[in-house]
Amino acid sequence: MAVDTDAEPAPPDAEGAWVSLFSGGKDSSFALYRGLERGLDVERLLTVHPDGDSYMYHVPATRLAALAAESVGIDHVDVHPENLGGDAGHDAGARGDAEVEPLERALRDLDEAIGLAGVTAGAVESEYQTSRIRALCDRLGVALYAPVWRRDPWTVAEEMIDAGFDTRVVQVAAAGLDASWLGRPLDRAALADLRDLNERYGVHPLGEGGEFETLVVDGPHMDRRVDIEWEREWEGTRGRLRITDARLD
Template identity: 65%
Template sequence: MSDDADGDADGTSDGDATASPGAYVGLFSGGKDSSWAVYRALDRGLPVERLLTVHPAGDSYMYHVPETRLAALAAESIGIPLVEIEPDDFDAGSTTDSGAQGDRELEPMEAALTDLAAEVRLTGVTAGAVESEFQTSRIEAMCDRLGIELFAPLWQRDPRALAEEMLDAGFEITVIQVAAAGLDESWLGRTIDREALAELERLNDEYGVHLLGEGGEFETFVTDGPHMDRRIELLYDTEWDGTRGRIRVTEAKLAD
């Protein structure tokens, strides 16, 4: 696993980047974390030849859920072909065991990567996990089974430092779902800038809200960034039940 735990801010050595010919697949939702992982991989010269998006039918232990259909526009702007896993591909069954559920949710992704390995010389995947052992341990095990690398440039990094790096790089990050104390309806559709980041720090002190929403406190979508050719414009309605809410995109397009 390539990550930042060794202090290398890029997540892998220059030698790794040049010694890993073959294709990488970006595990991609369009959210800030998976987008940052893809961006850092491209910045390091890793050959990201596909993006892979999972569309869960409902709540998920493993995947970003809201507005995953926007990933197709993001992939078009980035200029990398997108592979999509549809809800019909899932056979999660019925279980109250989160570990078993997580394992089952990973199966269609692993099957898709196995299929891709027949098209390209698959070297590795990128992932945007920051602190989730639940997700990362399963993705690492999957990579071991497939004999490929895991590039995880956010893993165990300081959340504030990561957020600052995203803003410094020019990421435009839109909040599309909130589900935590302290996050009200005004956050839906809000752009995460330095003022919003300062507010999140206060909410972290008061309620324990993770600065990057790692615990599901909020979900995001990247509408622009240095790895994208065209900005994504969104029109949407908001849904709010008094404690949590989300946006429902009514129109999305690449800016002229």
Template identity: 60%
Template sequence: MKLSDNKQSDHWVSLFSGGKDSSWALYRALGDDRDVTHLLTVHPSEDSYMYHVPETGLAQLAAESAGIELIEIDPDDFDASSAVNASTQGDRELEPLENALAELDETLTGGITGVTAGAVESEFQTSRIRGMCDRLDIELFAPLWQRDPMTLGKNMIAAGFEIIIVQVAARGLDSSWLGRTLDTKTLSELATLNDRYGVHVLGEGGEFETFVTDGPHLSRPIEIEYTTTWKGTHGYIDVTNATLGSK
């Protein structure tokens, strides 16, 4: 698969879930004067190996607040049912994303310059995204990659990100963590849980998932109402209403 040659315009696509990591990658890209013209959100199945799963439907509000066009990929676009292992499933989950980027490239003057990604330590995800970018002959901007997790968390908070925890699935994280704000106190507690149970400070191993309700890249905050569901060892929030507020 080959993308358009002779690229002249700068078109960046941000792989975006609305979570803290993809939002930070977007924020950093904008701060580096990369022209992010599109956000691309994948709505995967619940057993996805490649993508952030919970509450990706809120990405539409985040895109509206950021003033950037959103492209969405629905679960029906995936066919990983016959995958024999995680590696094969990861490869198949990447196919609709790669196809969507190729199709978008055809519509943009000069084609796509590159994509942003919020991976911190996951070689499983990053190697596949890097390989996709190589095949499409586009750049990869991954500003969180291999950075110190605690420093990243503190930087997000200092920049004005308002982050809530929307899903947890790890020892040491009970139902009280659902809907909790990721602030400096929370980071400190996560560092303690890292020492005790190995919980990743930024949830990179799937220990928890987040959503960014406000930040410097957003013109209006996202206000949500929700209930919580707890299933013994893991849980998540169910958003019942979400709107854009005012600053």
């Protein structure tokens, strides 16, 4: 599928309650922000908390999503699935399908409670993830709004910075991303360095290949900043932030 370098899709014409799939990372936060900016009635933020690795979901620092949701001022729903996709074994397709099941149950419950019109998602380029979310929305008969899907990632990164997002790197696992990146803001200086790393190692500007993960600590959609205290944990070629404390400023 071709990448559109600048055009952001308009939200679907679906009136009613929306749910934002929300990890607290930059992509889902930006999708939420764009949806709110365009008048979507987002009534719930929903976070799936994987217990270990996941093919479908953002993993690092999801426990802070509730704090970010409090700052946004929208009711938050936590989903803590047991044995997420574990029965599917090593079949990637079956694993992804299985991981969607607890999300679908949660959305069906919300549909009964508030009547869903649609779902926002921070999908960037992963057909594996997006095809399953799209199929889920089709089964529920609701719309999907994915404002960064297949757009030029450099443009999206610039838009996040221009909007005032304060995004911090909380995990890295790629050549060129050393321990100094942990806790670093994704600002214009970081974006310039990512351009160099993209040319040298192919690092994706939004970390779409798993090169890095993020947490949004402040932005135009948030009333209060999420202050975090942390320590770096480094394991040879990869590392993460261990969040020791977090509060709303």
